[in-house]
Amino acid sequence: MEKPKKKTVLLFYCVETEELARKVAAQSNFIQLQSINWRSFDDGFPNLFINNAHDIRGQHVAFLASFSSTSVIFEQLSVIYALPMLFAASFTVVLPFFPTGSFERMEEEGDVATAFTLARMLSNIPISRGGPTSVVIYDIHALQERFYFGDTVLPLFETGIPLLKQRLHQLPESDKIVVAFPDDGAWKRFHKLLDHFPTIICNKVREGDKRYVRIKEGDPAGCHVVIVDDLIQSGGTLIECQKVLAAHGAAKVSAYVTHGVFPKKSWERFLHKNDETEKAFTHFWITDSCPLTVKSIANKAPFEVLSLAGSIADALQI
């Protein structure tokens, strides 16, 4: 079967994803890095210029976005709305981490779903010569969020799990690894991708006023347990899981999350301090979907960054 011809892609990026963009471009000769001038006017509003805009005509174009805070959304959105209108042959937005919606619950009328706002803004990207824009997202938090997007965009839902599997196979004790899910939600999201590992499922049960993490199914005794989830915020849940697993005899506990959100430097509580004999997490894997975190923690033990660059480069060929 003949493989489809590789297409040349012009890759634009925002200020915070520059490092990841360089890694993506390094993966393939078909991906060329382009540049944008990101400045602001005195009133704080963006003053943006897409360099070599004429070169875009007839080319496949992509933009590597990162919405780490609300203040960077508008400037990136302005570029995202402008690029497809420059006669690009196709347009793809890569948004590794889709924020909002990780905390919010639609429980009452009056709750405002900001995930809906963001999906709506992305669904309104102008179409290009190549049709609807593709929006590539890794491990979206709520599976239903895929339905928030309108018909004028083509969401492509990817996952960072293959990177974890690859890394696990490199470990010396790869036959004694057990995967643990902190709750049913994580199990639903990931168990099919990890079904050749024995699994443990935890959950939170109510005891009076408090909620405790318990092991629902599975046995960690003597194993290297890897807790898997899509993202981490304060890390509270993960720490509770680790304690319970250790208490039930886990030999080592590690963790993987695709998105190391870690607001307010909450990653600090996981660092290996030099004088500690006991290290709670042996390995802590995150991807580079949250560039600000990656910058802060670099590769401070136990953290290890697994890069999405290869996966993104492949997705750009779709």
Add this chain to the structure above:
Amino acid sequence: MSAISPPPPFPSSTSKTPNKTRNSLSTPSKYKINCELSSSAPQKWTIDCVSSGEPIHIILKPPNSIPMASSSLDSSLKNSKRVCLFHCSEMKDLAHRIASESDAIELRSITWRTFEDGFPNLFISNAQGVRGQHAAFLASFSSPGVIFEQLSVIYALPKLFVSSFTLVLPFFPTGTSERMEDEGDVATAFTLARILSNIPISRGGPTNLVIFDIHALQERFYFGDNILPCFESGIPLLLNRLQQLPDSDNITVAFPDDGAWKRFHKQLQHFPMIVCAKVREGDQRIVRIKEGDPKGRHVVIVDDLVQSGGTLTECQKVLAKHGATRISAYVTHGIFPNKSWERFKHDNGGNPESGMTYFWITDSCPDTVRQVKNKAPFEVLSLAAAIATALQV
């Protein structure tokens, strides 16, 4: 809010020079208000004060004979539609003023919080109570960072079975400094218009979008079909204020450039006019008077907005040089990034080249309004009445 009735009008004088009287009214609270009354044109006007523990802002309520109100503000309740008015945090003061303009407008609240990751955690109180009601949201996009949280509410409100939805965005930012000159220039005004054009429609059809003195007249075409932009102006507020001045018969309006003239001359037709222009002289650009004569006049420079104030200052110098006795300024939107309003000093008389008699702004930019409180020459003309009227459309 306390309403203070004006002292009885003075007997009209046949003298040409108006009698200026200074009255001090002490309110029951600890604030003092000074007002100037002209005996030559006794008019009934009230001073409305916003008191919520903060120093008083003098906001003039226009007399009833204003040209702008298509429906009288005193219209009986059964002719006006009841509107539930929501607002962002920074527009709280203006929202209260609007609600006080009419019994048909009811203030509603939203809880604005953030999650740990910095993203908004929002709740619309009593959402069920908005069903079948006309709803409105008073927004202010003073910086890119506040857009997302307000937009989330704006996208959510129309879907709560409201009978209609109006978005009041007094100042439409972006597009004031940008120029589309090269392919590669990114028009953020287009981004904002697109985002607003994508507001879900409600039971009442497309959203009504109220904007005051939009900067570039072409921006009206940036909006899609699912939104109904309603372009209003703050100039009627200026007209009222000018008519109240003791030297109202000696006023000439000046425009800093052709753009301002195009925008406003029709609304200011009965004043003599001056048009300025920037001309190139070698490497420099200098402001010149293109048409009109300021000699002996109280010149009021009119523009839609002010940023650093550089252009206004240059106009002021040229006008003073050519004999203006007093210079004032009006802009609808006092953006003043980085406190640039500080460069505008008060002229008590005789120094038009270095100070202004009045500098009028509206309350479209709430952060500036807070900063220039009680600082001469600034006076804030409130859009409250104009917005209350627009909500009845």
